[in-house]
Amino acid sequence: MASDTPAPADVEQRLRSSFERQRLMATLGARLTRVEAGEVCIEMPFDPAHSQQHGHVHAGAITSIVDSACGYAALSLMPADREVVSVEFKVNFVSPARGSHFVAVGKVVKAGRTITVCTGEVWALEGERSKTVAVMQATMIAVSPAD
Amino acid sequence: MASDTPAPADVEQRLRSSFERQRLMATLGARLTRVEAGEVCIEMPFDPAHSQQHGHVHAGAITSIVDSACGYAALSLMPADREVVSVEFKVNFVSPARGSHFVAVGKVVKAGRTITVCTGEVWALEGERSKTVAVMQATMIAVSPAD
Amino acid sequence: MASDTPAPADVEQRLRSSFERQRLMATLGARLTRVEAGEVCIEMPFDPAHSQQHGHVHAGAITSIVDSACGYAALSLMPADREVVSVEFKVNFVSPARGSHFVAVGKVVKAGRTITVCTGEVWALEGERSKTVAVMQATMIAVSPAD
């Protein structure tokens, strides 16, 4: 379902407008860097203010960006009058979140009328090197703005 | 496994010292409010800086406090020379995270030598009312500080 | 949500009739032993035909009974014209599935119009002893029979 197809301009604008209202993203320094039909990319710089006890990025901050990436990937394929909410997600943390910045990609695996299933991945970047730090499998639901 | 048994003083001190190094907790305004053997409680006030697009608390902030609560619940039952890392977790979001503050409780379901399984729950509080907003099932692993 | 309230007779009959159509349950020797409003119990005897490589019960057989227990717990609180389907579940296996028989309990954590969240647990029984072997967190959805 995910693709290299750029999202239509109105979809991208709708996503960017919603992303700007997610104030946690600004608090984390996260930016929406790429919006395609069914695939969304979010970047976040390292900031010691978001660390866990060993100085790496806390699992919760990593989860925050990949949850938003999955949610917006789902929203990119929904009709214009729908909004998206996370039903649930599951994340495995496969390497310590060490790096100068972090890139989260969310992709739609299956888009349904009500339920959309996504996978997400987060990479830590440091100079030329990149390393997977987390993988997510998430369930999103389309809701009416009134819900 | 979880209980009303207060954690021994040295365990509580070890947890509090680790919690203070989790700078994301300070960034979120979160406090470690209760430490028992196998059960830990963390509170966080509502702050619009941690919101998602509808003004409720972002799933990632809710996840952050319940992940830490589960991790410290696991650590409270580990030998003094071990540290804890999240292998993975799964969270269901069952109500919008609306309230004046939020309480996350993490409890150990099964403590093993290597792997500890926990469940977590987050309540939103508003005046006299409280409501479950999220439930977690998490897998923690004991590591050596050198790992 | 789960309770000691017996399910109304028509609900119990509806669940039992659906359970009998789940032919995997008969293949596994599983029986629906208790139906309450929001809580359902399924038992399965040990059978070497359902083993994994060490002779214990395969994770997939354990998962089958606790998935059905959670699904029927969800269905027990739905209107009579709805059916239930598993959106997803997550299971931790906390002890080897060794015993003479196994009891799965599914409970509703949050019943919604569309989505119902459940937790499940499986115990292995051997003589007087019982031990938790698995814990589940599951998302169920109400569907129309026509869906």
Added chain:
Amino acid sequence: MASDTPAPADVEQRLRSSFERQRLMATLGARLTRVEAGEVCIEMPFDPAHSQQHGHVHAGAITSIVDSACGYAALSLMPADREVVSVEFKVNFVSPARGSHFVAVGKVVKAGRTITVCTGEVWALEGERSKTVAVMQATMIAVSPAD
């Protein structure tokens, strides 16, 4: 990590020997059809004896084959003196499990000394058509045969 590299002959033999001891696989009619380094394929024919209430394959049977596929994918990269056990998994069911047979593929995402993370997918096949019915994200652990 997963690849088109055939697993060394001794690894394949070790996996096939373990698979044959998983008697649930024979009960489900499942066969180990492909073993590569970090990727394993299992096929299962449709059988009404493994159905849920609507006559499709029960989520538990689908889970059984993709759990085994993920477990053996993990084992294919472990030293010869290790065995593999499922710590936990999470499965989304994205389409009804309808078809003449089902193919589960398990792939290693990250192989560690202790913990290996896998993803799995199950397709339903019917004539020329195939459709994804389930996606898994799983955590496996290397154990000593004595554990």
